[in-house]
Amino acid sequence: MPASLERPLPHPDAVRVSPEADMLRDVVRLLGGDAGAVEPSMHVPMALRRLDEGAVLSHEGAPLQSLHIVRSGSLKCVRTREDGYEQVTSLALPGDVLGFDGLHGGRHAATEVALQVCTVYALPLPSLHTLRERSRPWDDVWQRALSRQLLLASETADLLTAVAADVRLARFVLWLSARAAGLGWSPRRLRLTLNRRDLASLLGMAHETVSRSFTTMADAGLLRVANREIEILAFAELRARARITRRPAEPFAIVVPHEDDRASPHAPREPARWPPLRTPLQDGLPRPVT
């Protein structure tokens, strides 16, 4: 189901955004709409902002003036608890709408921080108003985008409902993979932009446990992990792990990525470790963004 969430998009840089009028077109594309559907003649105030890594797009509680649509890069949405603990609530990727959950209260519901260099469209509320009023095609695109955003939120919650830590992590990796595929990136080779601590916060576990779960899954041959670069080696088995809802996951079966080189049946099952796996990736992974 997450795979159907997105459709492949042309490479971001293939789209030239020269004058302001084309921004709208680009936004429609990002939201998954028909780029030609909205009359390009319309132009409403809108801005393309560039954010450096660590830059704050908007602060929790600040009055909501614009909604944002991520064009490239990634951001984390954070809520600061009263004790100062920073809870990561979601990871935003290109095409995501930010800030809509604040429309009801008139204030930003979370702080959004760029995890890398990002570009983001800022759509002022009056512009949104105007667009929805004047263009029915736009309004349709917008409704569907909101629906998708709601679906994404419930998927994020789904990641958390699994009881076991590596199941949660496996689900996250698959979720990210599906989103990557939807963006036209490789679903096998992923680049995390969250560090272990933020990822742990998002998944509701200790960051040491994230580390350990990665190691466990890497030793089992499901993944290759080198810092923030991840390669999925065995989709089917990873999915199997992600499915587990309760019950003490039967002792890890070592999985060999391809048909050949299968473990002989009389090899020791439990303590066996596949030596060469989990080595750093020799060739750098393609950067997902910009």
Place this chain on the structure above:
Amino acid sequence: MPASLERPLPHPDAVRVSPEADMLRDVVRLLGGDAGAVEPSMHVPMALRRLDEGAVLSHEGAPLQSLHIVRSGSLKCVRTREDGYEQVTSLALPGDVLGFDGLHGGRHAATEVALQVCTVYALPLPSLHTLRERSRPWDDVWQRALSRQLLLASETADLLTAVAADVRLARFVLWLSARAAGLGWSPRRLRLTLNRRDLASLLGMAHETVSRSFTTMADAGLLRVANREIEILAFAELRARARITRRPAEPFAIVVPHEDDRASPHAPREPARWPPLRTPLQDGLPRPVT
């Protein structure tokens, strides 16, 4: 913050819904809009459905034809996993919009099951279309309702991010209390319509742990629990428990609900159990709905 989510509504039965034309009015009221804002002259096809306990409002995967707005009662949203495990993803209360997350894919994203006798407005998609096209006030109400729904989804996710089981449970109780307050019910006396198993599923833990956590909090004097009836005895302390994000919750301090009868300082702190608490509530709690 959740408290500001809703505003007190008049008692549901105070609103007489005789002819079809008044339904729209009622829906606007439920969504938190100005009841007089939308021209009452408009009427579009719409239905008020009554559901018995256990009735299925819509099935996961079924084509989406109507959105639903809960008028009274409560429902659980469930996703069935491939292994047959039923994951509860949310609890829907009056004013909630159901089905919108399926708009994007054209199919219901979850199965919705009535937890008690419910009444629900079914708003066919073409009707929604017509309304949004013809009435700007309606459209505003609708946008805000969607925004609120997105916020609710992220709040549900928030419940899950806490690591400790009783913290998750404490957050849930406070969340329910805030929603109850927003609906004009008592924020102190709550009636769960989910059983332990479903609640456990929603919170991502074993149902025995739900039981035990209730017991623990009841013994600490935070709550009184009798089956599905809950009375909050110490809001401040309950909130304190709900805040805890990490770290081994300092050993439970026994809390006395009111100023009088405070524990003497030299009383044993650790093993002390307050005897009479957690007894069944003598008088039945007011039924939240219908």
Place this chain on the structure above:
DNA sequence: CGACTCATTGACGTTCCTCAACCTTAGTGG
């Protein structure tokens, strides 16, 4: 009254959170 669901409680074993040490990587300044 029996059959059923729901809730509670106990026992036991595993998971995973915490604390801590250590290593790598990256950035800075001498």
Place this chain on the structure above:
DNA sequence: CCACTAAGGTTGAGGAACGTCAATGAGTCG
């Protein structure tokens, strides 16, 4: 260029928390 520092990541040890299995009440319906 290297030393130093800081941040990020991994690993180990220990103990509490919690999931599983199991048995027992309590409430409901036929």
